[in-house]
Amino acid sequence: MAFEPPRRLVRALGETAPDGDGWLERLPELARQAVALRELTVERVQVPGGRSSLVVLVRRADGSPAVLKLAPPRARPLSERVALAHWGGRGAVQVLDEPDPTEGVLLLERLHPDVSVRSLPEAKALLEAAGTLRRLWVEPPAGHRFETVAERTGRQAEAMRSAAAADPEAAPLVEAALAIREELLVRPPEGVLLHGTFRQSKVLAGDRTPWLAVGPDPVVGESAFDLARLVRDRVEDLIAQPSGAATTRRRIKRLAESLEVDQERLRGWTLFRAVESGVRARRVGREKDAELLLEFAGWL
Known part of the structure; x- marks a missing residue:
C-alpha cells in the first residue's frame, strides 16, 4: 500500500x-x-x-x-x-x-487509537489522566542519557528570548516565564522519569488496562513539570468560560493536591510551558493557538 x-x-x-x-x-x-x-x-x-x-x-x-x-x-x-x-x-x-x-x-x-481520555467528561478525564501519569513517575534507569528539565527548558528559553525581542506584545509574559524558570531550577525536587509531553490525547484506551500513555518525549526532572501540560488541556474551553481563570486556579489546586505536587511549583511550570508554547505557535504562524495560550498564561 x-x-x-x-x-x-x-x-x-x-x-x-x-x-x-x-x-x-x-x-x-x-x-x-x-x-x-x-x-x-x-x-x-x-x-x-x-x-x-x-x-x-x-x-x-x-x-x-x-x-x-x-x-x-x-x-x-x-x-x-x-x-x-x-x-x-x-x-x-x-x-x-x-x-x-x-x-x-x-x-x-x-491500543484503541480513536478512544482517548479526552473523550470523557472533563472532570473524569483529568482524574484518569492524572492517575495514568502518576504511574510513569519512576526512578530513571541507571546511566540514562535522557535530557533533563533544565537542559530542555534551557534550549526553549533561548528561543523565547529571541522571539520576545521581535514581539513586544509577548515580551512581559516571556520575561515572567524566564524569571520563574530560574527560581524553579534553584532547588528542584529529586528528578524522576517524566513523559515529557503529557496531555489527555496521549492517553488511549487499552485492553490489558483501561488507559495507557503513548507518545512520550521523555525527560528527567520534577513531576510538576510533567503535570503542567495537563493543567491547560482543553484550553479553548477554558478561554471561552467567563470563569476560566478561576477554573484554572482550581484545577491547579486539585491536581497538585491529588498528586502531592507543590502547588506553586505547578503554577510556575504551567506558566513557563504555556508561554513557551504560545511563543512557538506565533513563530510558526499559528496565531489563533498563540492567542489562546498567551491569554491563558496571563491568568497565572
Missing part, C-alpha cells in the same frame, strides 16, 4: 524543520522496509495521526494486532524506546520488538 503521510504530520514537521531534512521523502520506503522486515500485514495509516510520527495499524505474522510507528531523528525515537522499555507496560504502551538498525521504527502494542 502507499504510505502517504497525513497532512497533520507534514504540516507539523514543516514547522520544526522548515527547510526539510529528507525524512518525509524517505518515509514511504522506510515504512515498506519496516513492514517487510517484521512480516507485517498493513491495515491502514492512522489519520489524522500524530504531529511527529507516522502511525500504521498492522497485524503480526501470528495475526495479533500491533502498531508500527516511524519517527524522524529530531523526534528522539530512541529515547522513546528506552523510556517505554523501562516502564515495561506499567502505565504506558508496550514495545513489542527489539531495536534494529533502522533508527526511528517501533512496533508497539495496539
Whole structure:
C-alpha cells in the first residue's frame, strides 16, 4: 500500500524543520522496509495521526494486532524506546520488538487509537489522566542519557528570548516565564522519569488496562513539570468560560493536591510551558493557538 503521510504530520514537521531534512521523502520506503522486515500485514495509516510520527495499524505474522510507528531523528525515537522499555507496560504502551538498525521504527502494542481520555467528561478525564501519569513517575534507569528539565527548558528559553525581542506584545509574559524558570531550577525536587509531553490525547484506551500513555518525549526532572501540560488541556474551553481563570486556579489546586505536587511549583511550570508554547505557535504562524495560550498564561 502507499504510505502517504497525513497532512497533520507534514504540516507539523514543516514547522520544526522548515527547510526539510529528507525524512518525509524517505518515509514511504522506510515504512515498506519496516513492514517487510517484521512480516507485517498493513491495515491502514492512522489519520489524522500524530504531529511527529507516522502511525500504521498492522497485524503480526501470528495475526495479533500491533502498531508500527516511524519517527524522524529530531523526534528522539530512541529515547522513546528506552523510556517505554523501562516502564515495561506499567502505565504506558508496550514495545513489542527489539531495536534494529533502522533508527526511528517501533512496533508497539495496539491500543484503541480513536478512544482517548479526552473523550470523557472533563472532570473524569483529568482524574484518569492524572492517575495514568502518576504511574510513569519512576526512578530513571541507571546511566540514562535522557535530557533533563533544565537542559530542555534551557534550549526553549533561548528561543523565547529571541522571539520576545521581535514581539513586544509577548515580551512581559516571556520575561515572567524566564524569571520563574530560574527560581524553579534553584532547588528542584529529586528528578524522576517524566513523559515529557503529557496531555489527555496521549492517553488511549487499552485492553490489558483501561488507559495507557503513548507518545512520550521523555525527560528527567520534577513531576510538576510533567503535570503542567495537563493543567491547560482543553484550553479553548477554558478561554471561552467567563470563569476560566478561576477554573484554572482550581484545577491547579486539585491536581497538585491529588498528586502531592507543590502547588506553586505547578503554577510556575504551567506558566513557563504555556508561554513557551504560545511563543512557538506565533513563530510558526499559528496565531489563533498563540492567542489562546498567551491569554491563558496571563491568568497565572
